[in-house]
Amino acid sequence: MFLLWKVVNDEGFLPLADVLCLPGRAEQECPCDPRGWSKSLTVSTALELRNVIRRFGTVVAVNDVSLNVSKGEFVTLLGPSGSGKTSTLRLVGGFENLDGGSILLNGQRIDHLPAYRRDTATIFQSGALFPHKTVAENVAYGLRMRNVPKDAIMKRISESLDIVRLKGFEARYPAQLSGGQKQRVALARSLAVRPAILLFDEPLSALDLSLRLQLRAEIKRLHDELKFTAIYVTHDQGEAMAMSSRVAVMNAGAIEQIDKPETVFHSPTSEFVYTFIGESCCLPVRVTSAGIEDKKGQAVGLRLGERLAEGECRIYVRPSRLRLISEAALLPNQLTARIHFIEFLGDLYRYHLKAGALELAADHAGSIGHGVGDEIEIGWRNEDMRVFR
Amino acid sequence: MTDAVRIDDASYETQRTAQERRKLLAPWILMLPALVIVLVFFGIPTVYMVRMSFNLHMDQRLYVPGFTFEHYVNLFSNPLFTNAILTTIKLALVASLATVVIGYAFALLVWLKPARWRLLFIGLALAPLLISEIAIIFGWWMFFPKNGLLSYGLLSAGLIHEKISLMYTEFAAFVGLVYVTLPYCFFILLSIFDGIDKRLLEASADLGASPLKTFREVMLPLTWTGILVAFSQSFIWTMGTYATPSALGPDTLWTMGFLIQEQMLGKHNWPMASALAVVLVIGVAAVMVVTRSMQSERTSFHA
Numbered sequence: 047m048f049l050l051w052k053v054v055n056d057e058g059f060l061p062l063a064d065v066l067c068l069p070g071r072a073e074q075e076c077p078c079d080p081r082g083w084s085k086s087l088t089v090s091t092a093l094e095l096r097n098v099i100r101r102f103g104t105v106v107a108v109n110d111v112s113l114n115v116s117k118g119e120f121v122t123l124l125g126p127s128g129s130g131k132t133s134t135l136r137l138v139g140g141f142e143n144l145d146g147g148s149i150l151l152n153g154q155r156i157d158h159l160p161a162y163r164r165d166t167a168t169i170f171q172s173g174a175l176f177p178h179k180t181v182a183e184n185v186a187y188g189l190r191m192r193n194v195p196k197d198a199i200m201k202r203i204s205e206s207l208d209i210v211r212l213k214g215f216e217a218r219y220p221a222q223l224s225g226g227q228k229q230r231v232a233l234a235r236s237l238a239v240r241p242a243i244l245l246f247d248e249p250l251s252a253l254d255l256s257l258r259l260q261l262r263a264e265i266k267r268l269h270d271e272l273k274f275t276a277i278y279v280t281h282d283q284g285e286a287m288a289m290s291s292r293v294a295v296m297n298a299g300a301i302e303q304i305d306k307p308e309t310v311f312h313s314p315t316s317e318f319v320y321t322f323i324g325e326s327c328c329l330p331v332r333v334t335s336a337g338i339e340d341k342k343g344q345a346v347g348l349r350l351g352e353r354l355a356e357g358e359c360r361i362y363v364r365p366s367r368l369r370l371i372s373e374a375a376l377l378p379n380q381l382t383a384r385i386h387f388i389e390f391l392g393d394l395y396r397y398h399l400k401a402g403a404l405e406l407a408a409d410h411a412g413s414i415g416h417g418v419g420d421e422i423e424i425g426w427r428n429e430d431m432r433v434f435r
Numbered sequence: 436m437t438d439a440v441r442i443d444d445a446s447y448e449t450q451r452t453a454q455e456r457r458k459l460l461a462p463w464i465l466m467l468p469a470l471v472i473v474l475v476f477f478g479i480p481t482v483y484m485v486r487m488s489f490n491l492h493m494d495q496r497l498y499v500p501g502f503t504f505e506h507y508v509n510l511f512s513n514p515l516f517t518n519a520i521l522t523t524i525k526l527a528l529v530a531s532l533a534t535v536v537i538g539y540a541f542a543l544l545v546w547l548k549p550a551r552w553r554l555l556f557i558g559l560a561l562a563p564l565l566i567s568e569i570a571i572i573f574g575w576w577m578f579f580p581k582n583g584l585l586s587y588g589l590l591s592a593g594l595i596h597e598k599i600s601l602m603y604t605e606f607a608a609f610v611g612l613v614y615v616t617l618p619y620c621f622f623i624l625l626s627i628f629d630g631i632d633k634r635l636l637e638a639s640a641d642l643g644a645s646p647l648k649t650f651r652e653v654m655l656p657l658t659w660t661g662i663l664v665a666f667s668q669s670f671i672w673t674m675g676t677y678a679t680p681s682a683l684g685p686d687t688l689w690t691m692g693f694l695i696q697e698q699m700l701g702k703h704n705w706p707m708a709s710a711l712a713v714v715l716v717i718g719v720a721a722v723m724v725v726t727r728s729m730q731s732e733r734t735s736f737h738a
Contacts, residue, residue, distance in 0.1 A: 187644075
């Protein structure tokens, strides 16, 4: 039975002592310190990925990713689905095998260790709480596996549940909890073992919006209080911006840009990052000696502050940074466009505009007193525009 | 508009009670066909069988009404019968345990492997069900004897130096029983596995549990009900089955199924056969009760 288990897990065979977790050996080799957060203060880098590669058949899921996460840092891997962010996380957790490169945790290589010998703790999208165990038993699980004494476990359970504000839920079963409560138990379960790094695998994406915002704030608060090290995988840029020390934007298995949230938002280094973060409108144009025309060769009323080199290019602007009518008059970049339709979004109106073959949207707080079909002036500052070729 | 559809309170009340009555009746109406079949084709014959077991047995006559405990006394005092009961229980127990272990491993493998293998494995598991028990027995007759496949295979592999025969041994009977019950066991366990989130295995490993500990802490508790159900059905099957053990086992392998057949057809002692059958039914029912009580209170963890 057991041999089969090993075989189907596609792991190599291990010495029997390791497999059976003989007490002496387990304590001696267990990389975590059961009495507190890992204390090797000499190294400030908690996690280091060096040229990590992971392939699935012919698809390269993670393509030469290198990443340093300092102690206490909250790094978000942000990207569309299939960008390799979850694969990267699973490589750190030990659920996938590396095809190249190395992973170091607190200065020691861990990529050869099976998941259960790594000092990481994952919060899964589904929560993955043990349905046959109570909340308290779920939280105690990792501690029992690390041979923490019983009274210490009891203390740690109440501490952890206190942190996630679930005191009094000890005897409940996961099926008796709401989605948000389940995720908080999952968080408590992972926090309880005080791992060297917490790995969040889109933990909020299965929850509804208001709960997501609430838990997002809670995770942020916990990070500020406890200063744990974390990697957080998400496709939700709001989450990434709100919580992270640094955001790594991933695309096609590689990190496109890694920076503070503000830097990623204001100074994206690539077209992908610009379009992925925040809303943007793309204006594909051709610059000729005569002026600027759209793809169909029609001249458009686009007046730019700085002259562009001749040829095709894509100009990007953000709806929130566009100014309309009288506000546009003083700005260096201007475009005359016709109102196509108007959306009412509560706090603001979104004007969908057309200028020849160019389409864009502009947000404005309150109505501008123009209707569909009217031609209006739009303007923006130089720093609110990006040009990619 | 509302005036047009307004009805008086009295007729509202009658309609409401009619609705209530329909709700109460519905489950009984839905259950009726199954209930009739069970009562007519199972309940009544069982009652007759119990009655038959107290009948007298005289001069090879089939039906002599009367009331005697003679057959039961005989059953529990004659070593022929008590040995048969022990043999049957022993064989059923060993075969059921083996079935559950093999079925569990197989179902676990299918559950863990990528979905593209699934259909192949399920087809493999279904294959024995396409063949009748008798045809399967003939298959074993090609396999176990001295000039059979097994002997030939072992000889060519160099594992043995002389031809051997495993035909008509208890081992052959055991293998035959496991083969017959395995598919059912497999499907019961696979359905249980399919209800488990595979992420639980990762969560367990993530929290520091070795594969062995994960098995004990997570897999075993979550599949325990399935194991008991699979064991029960294997046990019921192997206790009652007659053809496979008598066709593959030695002549001295007297199971209860074999004795019932012998009493009915050989000795024309239907009351004795009935008494044996009653004991068999009660024994199987007892096992059901025991396995049932071994199931946890919370059989389902969903809501």
